[in-house]
Amino acid sequence: MNREQHRFPPDGGLSRPDSSTGVRCILCGSSRIKTLCRSSDLRGVARGTFSLGQCVGCHLTVLTPLPHGFDPETYGAQYYTHQRLDVAALTEYLRKITSTWRAQVLHDWLGYTHLATATRPSRIVALLWYVRNRRSIPRYHGDGRILDVGCGNGDTLFFYRGLGWDAYGVDPDPEACAVCRTQGLKVVQGEIFDAGFPAGFFDIVRMHHVLEHVRDPIGTLSEIRRVLKKNGLLILTVPNIDGIGFAMFKKYWIGLDIPRHLFFYSPATLRRIVEKAGFSCVRLVHLRSAGLLRNSLSLLATHRQILSPALNNTMVGTSLSVALAILGQAIGRGDTIEATFVPRS
Numbered sequence: 001m002n003r004e005q006h007r008f009p010p011d012g013g014l015s016r017p018d019s020s021t022g023v024r025c026i027l028c029g030s031s032r033i034k035t036l037c038r039s040s041d042l043r044g045v046a047r048g049t050f051s052l053g054q055c056v057g058c059h060l061t062v063l064t065p066l067p068h069g070f071d072p073e074t075y076g077a078q079y080y081t082h083q084r085l086d087v088a089a090l091t092e093y094l095r096k097i098t099s100t101w102r103a104q105v106l107h108d109w110l111g112y113t114h115l116a117t118a119t120r121p122s123r124i125v126a127l128l129w130y131v132r133n134r135r136s137i138p139r140y141h142g143d144g145r146i147l148d149v150g151c152g153n154g155d156t157l158f159f160y161r162g163l164g165w166d167a168y169g170v171d172p173d174p175e176a177c178a179v180c181r182t183q184g185l186k187v188v189q190g191e192i193f194d195a196g197f198p199a200g201f202f203d204i205v206r207m208h209h210v211l212e213h214v215r216d217p218i219g220t221l222s223e224i225r226r227v228l229k230k231n232g233l234l235i236l237t238v239p240n241i242d243g244i245g246f247a248m249f250k251k252y253w254i255g256l257d258i259p260r261h262l263f264f265y266s267p268a269t270l271r272r273i274v275e276k277a278g279f280s281c282v283r284l285v286h287l288r289s290a291g292l293l294r295n296s297l298s299l300l301a302t303h304r305q306i307l308s309p310a311l312n313n314t315m316v317g318t319s320l321s322v323a324l325a326i327l328g329q330a331i332g333r334g335d336t337i338e339a340t341f342v343p344r345s
């Protein structure tokens, strides 16, 4: 597949809705693009002003101008993937899971046959823990391999390795990769194309809050399709631009994170773009994202001074965020969506 043909050109042309420049949406091919909003980097790291252009045909939303590639300058030293791994906390968390009654739940319900303990939890306790954790702990496939695309500082790789997975990561950020290597984690610096993994190598590929950062989503997803086993799973989590948060907060919605996020997905556009790369969707859920709404409220308060920081730090802000998050999830407009895809045969 020619990766270039799926890209918006760097200037986007997206501020010209009736553009006759030949700019085409990478998803549906339409050249009718409307501007949703304009913003600078509200974290104050990157310079310049950016627009969000939305395709009139399919509603795929894109940042313009798009950067030419990964630019560490737009992330800054404080970005969360640059932080050192809290090895002590991660090790303690793993110990709690692998050497307590929780190991028996993993053994009985999620295929972790190498884990077991003498202590069995009650059925109710086991069920409650399973329901709460089943999304973050994938079903084990014997000597399975898992790939975390955009692995950041490797906290998830550390966790999966501790559960018995042969865990690999890729990340374009040299600082994040350096943090991974301090723990002996298998990481490739660059895009997934740079790793050169064999075809059909992985049981699971995970992209957790990463696809929105990717400059060439269809090319990246097609490469994931190549390296996944035929019965493998792709698990994606992205902010939802059709969620309640963007509708309320607009450019102050933390899910935009301009200019680090390049594409902004809804359930429909996420499904469509991943399916275009050769997958079928088997599950899509709206998550409750109170933290994301809470941070949006803080950002709005900081920049517009509508709410004082003092008020913003009270239970009012937190309660409002939790209530909105519950509402968003209930009406199918959660601020985060998680979806599982399988390769289409």
Ligand SMILES: [Zn+2]
Binding pocket: 025, 026, 027, 028, 029, 030, 055, 056, 057, 058, 059, 060
């Ligand atoms: Zn489109």
